Amino acid sequence: MQKExxxxxxxxxxxxxxxxSALETLINRHKSRIYTGIYMLVNDRYLSEDIFQETFxxxxxxxxxxxxSHEDKFGPWAMRIARNLSIDAIRSRERMPKxxxxxxxxxxxxxxxxxxxxxxxxxxxEKNRYVRELIDQLPExxxxxxxxxxxxxxxxxxxxxxxxxxxxxxxxxxxxxIINLKKMMNPVYVQIKKK
Amino acid sequence: xxxxxxxxxxxxxxxxxxDSTLKKExxxxxxxxxxxxxxxxxxxEVKELMEQQEMLVPAVTSERIIMEESHDSYSETV
Numbered sequence: 613m614q615k616e617x618x619x620x621x622x623x624x625x626x627x628x629x630x631x632x633s634a635l636e637t638l639i640n641r642h643k644s645r646i647y648t649g650i651y652m653l654v655n656d657r658y659l660s661e662d663i664f665q666e667t668f669x670x671x672x673x674x675x676x677x678x679x680x681s682h683e684d685k686f687g688p689w690a691m692r693i694a695r696n697l698s699i700d701a702i703r704s705r706e707r708m709p710k711x712x713x714x715x716x717x718x719x720x721x722x723x724x725x726x727x728x729x730x731x732x733x734x735x736x737x738e739k740n741r742y743v744r745e746l747i748d749q750l751p752e753x754x755x756x757x758x759x760x761x762x763x764x765x766x767x768x769x770x771x772x773x774x775x776x777x778x779x780x781x782x783x784x785x786x787x788x789x790i791i792n793l794k795k796m797m798n799p800v801y802v803q804i805k806k807k
Numbered sequence: 808x809x810x811x812x813x814x815x816x817x818x819x820x821x822x823x824x825x826d827s828t829l830k831k832e833x834x835x836x837x838x839x840x841x842x843x844x845x846x847x848x849x850x851x852e853v854k855e856l857m858e859q860q861e862m863l864v865p866a867v868t869s870e871r872i873i874m875e876e877s878h879d880s881y882s883e884t885v
Contacts, residue, residue: 632874639870647867652860661869668873743860762857763864767824783815790818794849797856 617641620686628675635675639668642687646694649764653698653756654705655744663701667694688770691760695774746796754789757782812836814846821850 618637626634646667651660670693674680682689747755753775760771772782810816812833819825820833837844 636874639873643867643870648861648864651864657865661867664867665869665873668870672873740860743856746856747860758857761822762854763861768819768822769824780815783818786818787815790846790850790853793853793856797852 619684621684624675624680624686628678628680635672638686642690645687645763645765646690649691649759650694650698652747652759652763653695654701655748659701659705663694663697666697670697685770688766688774691764691766691770692774694764695756695760746793749796750789750792754785754792757785758789758793761786812840812843814843814850817843817847818850821847821854 620638620641623634623638627638643664647660647664650663650667651657654660654663667690671690680686680689747758750758756775757768757771760766760774761768766774768782768786769779771777772779775782810829810832816825816829816833817837820830825833837847
């Protein structure tokens with residue numbers, strides 16, 4: 613027999629009534645998608661952890677003050693907070709001066725390469741970097757739809773709500789994203805880019 | 808009323824957001840329209856690649872800190 617999940621709205625009510633463990637269940641239920649969504653948007657593990665924490669701290673404050681009114685739409689609501697914090701973080705990162713070495717390479721990027729644990733699989737890393745590069749080459753609006761649909765698990769309708777657009781615009785952006793990604797995945801295109 | 812199936816409809820189908828009527832129409836359209844079928848293949852290929860990436864994203868490690876923060880702020884409010 614399949615065990616029925618307690619709806620998010622009920623967990624929130626329990627938490628607001630003082631049952632702390634309800635929050636833990638809520639975090640465990642949504643942490644992976646929210647964190648992955650943040651990580652794919654900002655592309656920095658440590659910054660993602662910070663934004664993830666900040667997201668849940670905001671959520672906790674909202675819940676404690678009784679300012680949550682989205683019933684069982686907790687996931688999209690939480691992702692909207694995470695998305696807004698990610699955008700703020702990206703903007704402030706862009707304003708920070710970039711430290712580069714004599715060849716113009718970012719020192720931070722070099723540190724990231726050295727930071728990998730020895731057991732990390734090289735093939736996985738290569739694949740990871742390849743997909744990451746493809747996504748990062750997309751125009752921001754297309755990238756956002758891809759990340760929110762694939763990694764945050766939101767429906768197109770929910771993405772449209774979060775990004776203050778409509779369903780057609782949202783699907784249109786995904787459509788162009790697919791065309792662009794497919795073009796970038798083409799070996800001929802990759803060869804041209806390398807030259 | 809039948810829809811003229813577009814590439815956007817195909818996306819709804821691939822991502823599990825098409826209703827049952829639309830699904831049937833898409834199935835027919837995919838058999839009869841090569842261009843749509845090629846787009847369907849491309850979109851599936853991209854989706855598969857993205858799903859592989861999902862497995863490679865590091866796991867979040869800071870949820871304990873959030874629970875501690877929550878507990879502290881709860882103590883303050885009672």
